[in-house]
Amino acid sequence: MKILLIIADGLGDRPFGPLDGKTPLEAASKPNLNALAREGMIGLIDPILPGIIPGSDTSHLNYLGYDPFKYYTGRGPFEAMGTGLKLKGGDVAFRANFATVDEKGVVTDRRAGRIREGTSDLARPLNMRIEDVEVLFREGTEHRAALVLRGEGITTDVSDNDPHAEGLKPREIVATNENGKKTARILNEFYRLSLEILKAQPLNSKRRAEGMKEANAILYRGGGLVPTLPNFNERYSLKAGYVAAVALVSGICRLVGLKDFSPRGVTGSTDTDVKAKFAAAVEALKEVDFVLVNVKGTDIAGHDGNGIGKKEFIERIDRALGETVMKIRDDIVICFTGDHSTPASAKEHTSDPVPILLRYHGCRRDGVGEFDEINAKDGYLRLKGSDLMNVLLSSANRAEKYGA
Amino acid sequence: MKILLIIADGLGDRPFGPLDGKTPLEAASKPNLNALAREGMIGLIDPILPGIIPGSDTSHLNYLGYDPFKYYTGRGPFEAMGTGLKLKGGDVAFRANFATVDEKGVVTDRRAGRIREGTSDLARPLNMRIEDVEVLFREGTEHRAALVLRGEGITTDVSDNDPHAEGLKPREIVATNENGKKTARILNEFYRLSLEILKAQPLNSKRRAEGMKEANAILYRGGGLVPTLPNFNERYSLKAGYVAAVALVSGICRLVGLKDFSPRGVTGSTDTDVKAKFAAAVEALKEVDFVLVNVKGTDIAGHDGNGIGKKEFIERIDRALGETVMKIRDDIVICFTGDHSTPASAKEHTSDPVPILLRYHGCRRDGVGEFDEINAKDGYLRLKGSDLMNVLLSSANRAEKYGA
Numbered sequence: 001m002k003i004l005l006i007i008a009d010g011l012g013d014r015p016f017g018p019l020d021g022k023t024p025l026e027a028a029s030k031p032n033l034n035a036l037a038r039e040g041m042i043g044l045i046d047p048i049l050p051g052i053i054p055g056s057d058t059s060h061l062n063y064l065g066y067d068p069f070k071y072y073t074g075r076g077p078f079e080a081m082g083t084g085l086k087l088k089g090g091d092v093a094f095r096a097n098f099a100t101v102d103e104k105g106v107v108t109d110r111r112a113g114r115i116r117e118g119t120s121d122l123a124r125p126l127n128m129r130i131e132d133v134e135v136l137f138r139e140g141t142e143h144r145a146a147l148v149l150r151g152e153g154i155t156t157d158v159s160d161n162d163p164h165a166e167g168l169k170p171r172e173i174v175a176t177n178e179n180g181k182k183t184a185r186i187l188n189e190f191y192r193l194s195l196e197i198l199k200a201q202p203l204n205s206k207r208r209a210e211g212m213k214e215a216n217a218i219l220y221r222g223g224g225l226v227p228t229l230p231n232f233n234e235r236y237s238l239k240a241g242y243v244a245a246v247a248l249v250s251g252i253c254r255l256v257g258l259k260d261f262s263p264r265g266v267t268g269s270t271d272t273d274v275k276a277k278f279a280a281a282v283e284a285l286k287e288v289d290f291v292l293v294n295v296k297g298t299d300i301a302g303h304d305g306n307g308i309g310k311k312e313f314i315e316r317i318d319r320a321l322g323e324t325v326m327k328i329r330d331d332i333v334i335c336f337t338g339d340h341s342t343p344a345s346a347k348e349h350t351s352d353p354v355p356i357l358l359r360y361h362g363c364r365r366d367g368v369g370e371f372d373e374i375n376a377k378d379g380y381l382r383l384k385g386s387d388l389m390n391v392l393l394s395s396a397n398r399a400e401k402y403g404a
Numbered sequence: 405m406k407i408l409l410i411i412a413d414g415l416g417d418r419p420f421g422p423l424d425g426k427t428p429l430e431a432a433s434k435p436n437l438n439a440l441a442r443e444g445m446i447g448l449i450d451p452i453l454p455g456i457i458p459g460s461d462t463s464h465l466n467y468l469g470y471d472p473f474k475y476y477t478g479r480g481p482f483e484a485m486g487t488g489l490k491l492k493g494g495d496v497a498f499r500a501n502f503a504t505v506d507e508k509g510v511v512t513d514r515r516a517g518r519i520r521e522g523t524s525d526l527a528r529p530l531n532m533r534i535e536d537v538e539v540l541f542r543e544g545t546e547h548r549a550a551l552v553l554r555g556e557g558i559t560t561d562v563s564d565n566d567p568h569a570e571g572l573k574p575r576e577i578v579a580t581n582e583n584g585k586k587t588a589r590i591l592n593e594f595y596r597l598s599l600e601i602l603k604a605q606p607l608n609s610k611r612r613a614e615g616m617k618e619a620n621a622i623l624y625r626g627g628g629l630v631p632t633l634p635n636f637n638e639r640y641s642l643k644a645g646y647v648a649a650v651a652l653v654s655g656i657c658r659l660v661g662l663k664d665f666s667p668r669g670v671t672g673s674t675d676t677d678v679k680a681k682f683a684a685a686v687e688a689l690k691e692v693d694f695v696l697v698n699v700k701g702t703d704i705a706g707h708d709g710n711g712i713g714k715k716e717f718i719e720r721i722d723r724a725l726g727e728t729v730m731k732i733r734d735d736i737v738i739c740f741t742g743d744h745s746t747p748a749s750a751k752e753h754t755s756d757p758v759p760i761l762l763r764y765h766g767c768r769r770d771g772v773g774e775f776d777e778i779n780a781k782d783g784y785l786r787l788k789g790s791d792l793m794n795v796l797l798s799s800a801n802r803a804e805k806y807g808a
Contacts, residue, residue, distance in 0.1 A: 014768050023768075048806060050787055051794025055807020068807065078808050248808060345766050349805050351798040352768060377770055377784050 001360060001396040003290045003333045004281060004325065005388075007063070008317060009056060009246070010299030011338025012354040012373060014345050016307035024301075024310035024344065025355065026372040030318040032326055033357065036334060038369040040359025043381025045388070046351075047340050053351045054385075056299075057081075059339040060252050062385035064292070065236075066229055076224035080146035081251025083138040089228025089255070092154050092183065096137070096145040097162070098122065098215035101195075105169050110162070111143040113213035118203045119145065122215055125197050130186050137218075147190075147220050153182045160221035161191060170219060187220070194218045231257040236393060238289035243281050245273075249294045259288060267296070271316050278324035285332065289398075294339075302342030310344055333360040333396045335388075336371075356381055360395050405764060405800040407694045407737045408685060408729065409792075411467070412721060413460060413650070414703030415742025416758040416777060418749050420711035428705075428714035428748065429759065430776040434722040436730055437761065440738060442773040444763025447785025449792070450755075451744050457755045458789075460703075461485075463743040464656050466789035468696070469640070470633055480628035484550035485655025487542040493632030493659065496558045496587065500541070500549040501566070502526065502619035505599075509573050514566070515547040517617035522607045523549065526619055529601050534590050541622075551594075551624050557586045564625035565595060574623060591624070598622045635661040640797060642693035647685050649677075653698045663692065671700070675720050682728035689736065693802075698743075706746030714748055737764040737800045739792075740775075760785055764799050 013023040020027070046052075047059035048068065057078040058068040072078070080093035087093065098119060100109040119139035126137035126147075133151035140146060157180030161170040170191065175184040195217060198204060204214040232240050234257075241261045242253035250260065261284035266273045274295055281291045295317060301310035325334065337356035340349050355376040366380035383391065393399040417427040424431070450456075451463035452472065461482040462472040476482070484497035491497065502523060504513040523543035530541035530551075537555035544550060561584030565574040574595065579588040599621060602608060608618045636644050638661075645665045646657035654664065665688035670677045678699055685697045699721060705714035729738065741760035744753045759780040770784035787795060797803040 014766055049794065050791040051796070051798050051803070053798050053803050053805045055805055058807030072807060075808055082808060343766075351795070351803065373768060374770060374784075378782070382786060 001331070001333050002285050003392050003396050004285060004293070004335070005063070005291070005392065006293045006295070006325075006334070006336045007060070008298045008314070008336070008338050009294055009296045010302045010340060010342030010349070012341025012343070012350075012352050013302065013307065013310065014341075014343040014350075014352065016344050019307055019311060023373050024307050025314055026374060028311045028314040028318065030314060030371065032318045032321040033336065033371045034369055035326070036329065036336065036359045037357055037371040039329075039365065040334075040357060040363050041366040041381055042355060042357045042368050042371050042376050042379035043383065044353040044376045044379075045337055045356040045381070045383040045385060046353045047385040049384060050353070051351050053349050054340040055349065056246070056248055056339050057252060059385055060249055063339065063388045064232060064252070064256055065386075065389040066256065067386065071227045071229060073227050074222060074224035076222045077226040078248060078251070079140065079144075080138070080148055081255070082248035083140045083146045084247040085136050085138045085146055085148055085251075086254065087148060087226045087251060088150065089226055091148050091150045091226040092156055092223050093226055094147045094220040094223045096147040096218050096220040098143045098145060099217045099219045100213040100215065101170070101217040107163055107166050107168055107170060107217070107219070109213045110166060110219060112215035115143050115213075115215045119143075119215070121203055122198060122201055125201070126194055126218070128193065130189050130193075133186050135186070135190055143215070145218070147218065149183065149186060154186070155179045155183050156223045156225055158184045158187060158223060161187065162219040162221040170217065191218065226255070229256045233257050236290070236389065236398070238398065239287070240290040240292075241284045241288040242292045242294070243277050243284065244292070244294040246294060246296050253292060258292065261291065271319065274316050275320040275323055278320050282324050282328060285328070298338065299342045302344050303347055305344050305347045307344030329359065330361050333392060334358070335392055356383065358391070358395065363395065405735070405737050406689050407796050407800050408689060408739070409467070409694070409696045409796065410685075410729075410738070410740045411464070411696065411698045412702045412718070412740070412742050413653075413698055413700045414706045414744060414746030414753070416745025416747070416754075416756050417706065417711065417714065418745075418747040418754075418756065420748050423711055423715060427777050428711050429718055430778060432715045432718040432722065434718060434775065436722045436725040437740065437775045438773055439730070440733065440740065440763045441761055441775040443733075443769065444738075444761060444767050445770040445785055446759060446761045446772050446775050446780050446783035447787065448757040448780045448783070449741055449760040449785070449787040449789060450757045451789040453788060454757070455755050457753050458744040459753065460650070460652055460743050461656060463789055464653055464698075467743065467792045468636060468656070468660055469790075469793035470660065471790065475631045475633060477631050478626060478628035480550075480626045481630040482652060482655075483544065483548075484542070484552050485659070486652035487544045487550045488651040489540050489542045489550055489552055490658065491552060491630045491655065492554065493630055495552050495554045495630040496560055496627050497630055498551040498624040499626045500551040500622050500624040502547045502549060503621045503623045504617040504619065505574070505621040511567055511570050511572055511574060511621070511623070513617045514570060514623060516619035519547050519617075519619045523547075523619065525607055526602060526605055529605070530598055530622070532597065534593050534597075537590050539590070539594055547619070549622070551622065553587065553590060558590070559583045559587050560627040560629055562588045562591060562627060565591070566623040566625040574621065595622065630659070633660045637661050640694070640793065640802070642802065643691070644694040644696075645688045645692045646696045646698070647681050647688065648696070648698035650698060650700050657696060662696065665695065675723065678720050679724040679727055682724050686728050686732060689732070702742065703746045706748050707751055709748050709751045711748030733763065734765050737796060738762070739796060760787065762795070762799065767799065
């Protein structure tokens, strides 16, 4: 059988006052999810381990079978993926900031007045080639950005230029050992060039004229190697694809070799979008054997503290399932879960285990017909994130017996 | 938030005949524990792993985040802590026996007639300095004792002197390699001196006169290095304390750097004592961020086969909670569990998982309002001991997200 893994980002929640102490999933009207629960089994999954607060990156890696304790190389590479930069194994990625320096080169604001607008115009001309090294630069949220070096001999054996305080000059980048010499040279040259380029940008002339802090320097830190991940398709002997709008998730999917089936312009925040994503996944399953779909609205509502909005987004998901996935449910393995909890009461990720639903033709039925965090404890499944691929593959008759 | 971890030693139990087949926890009147259960979640914890029978030492280590498979260096060091000796990382500790030798030095009783009385008088003069090495000696229960060497160049690379049979002379201690030479020399000298010292003790003259076996020699075996444990406060970025009467538990707490808040003279066997412990913990939480409280009565009753006494002790705990901890329950993370099961029907530790209760403001509620071994299976939690610190820290908003 083919496999559809639907990840509602940040799905798990806690009792929410305005929902009479129910969780958004408990409170939501969700006839299709409940039907799948009745026809299959539900339970709880710890995306990493009990008590470990997952990021979307570490949990997606773990779900796909890539142990984050082995493959997660820090925020630099994964935040860079989150900006939408298309990274490759072996790239070295840094977390970067737009900052303000005065005429003597002293940092006067590490965040360039928390600049919000126009950073994409500033970032574009910072993409360049220095020697034989490709320099990729992309803006993130507010003053944040990502700097990536791609080329022969690039390593993480270098210091940061970020002085981590105002009133100081950015530090000269130095190699921490022999292997870092080329990288340090490239980074120092990049810093020199970036000062010239940024100074000449119209946006900075405008900010200067309006008395705002210029975004005229780049501070970078926390270089990390983009991991080279074993190809998912080869590893599990199948063809796999994904549907996701959020850059961090699509970055990971791309890195492990999943094919992009995401419809254009979709963000996942409206009914139409959710339905378009599920429809794209159903269509993709005609071509490939495994599709991961990430819908983001649940996480966004959780971060916003909007438990009612989260409930409503779950209802959208349920309606969209009814119009798409439900129609092929007897032909595939369906798994519906979240990558972590983002309780509306906490407004951030927590380590609470996440409800999970598994349904395929002929599977065990645990008799629990309400899919939510609380009923999940009475369901059949009690998994760790690292179990998921094995469970999905064996449910789909795609696993080999271990032994005779 | 701050964290209160209450460990009722040996809490878990099995059906007990005189309690109509209920466990002591099931049979106990426990309105406060049940209130905490209703307001939070309960479940089961395997202190080490399913089927592994925990000691109080291995399970407390594991709960505090110190993998016993890495840090537990054998019974020598931990039994020595159990005698009340204040050990330091790097000490070498041996299990010791008072024994009887005849005038030719042949062991006639490895346990000195299972001597019960007066061993502290015999032990005291055996504390001494040999060369530059401090020798600590402390009596345990009956014929048992602990011998500890502290000083430069002391190692575990030595043989035992215990011949493990009567009718033989104690063995000459030999170094098993170059590193053990000094330790072997000190131990042989200690044996020689101990014979002289013990022979001269009034208690032995009395035993000789009464035809009882003299405790005139020391056999030792099983040397183990007291582990140097990473400091708890630094590791988890908090200030931590403990309240415990039993030496083994306080020894471990001290070794990892927890501050002692135990009230004087408390043993935990009466109402007043339990309340004094909880009150001390509540007071300690004004100063520190994490407090471990160990109450011992449950374990003692279990070892005695006294299921009714265990039930009554649990009722004492519940009353004491009502007068102390319950009043601050909205301000802290409360976890109530045991370090292992000591069923009254078994009179010893078993590997049965232990009920656990977790409650903090805004947490998920699993709807299970009776806290006992059986209802725990319907609760939310299913943990291993090694998960506990992660779960407590993330419940208290003291954990970092792993990823983005």
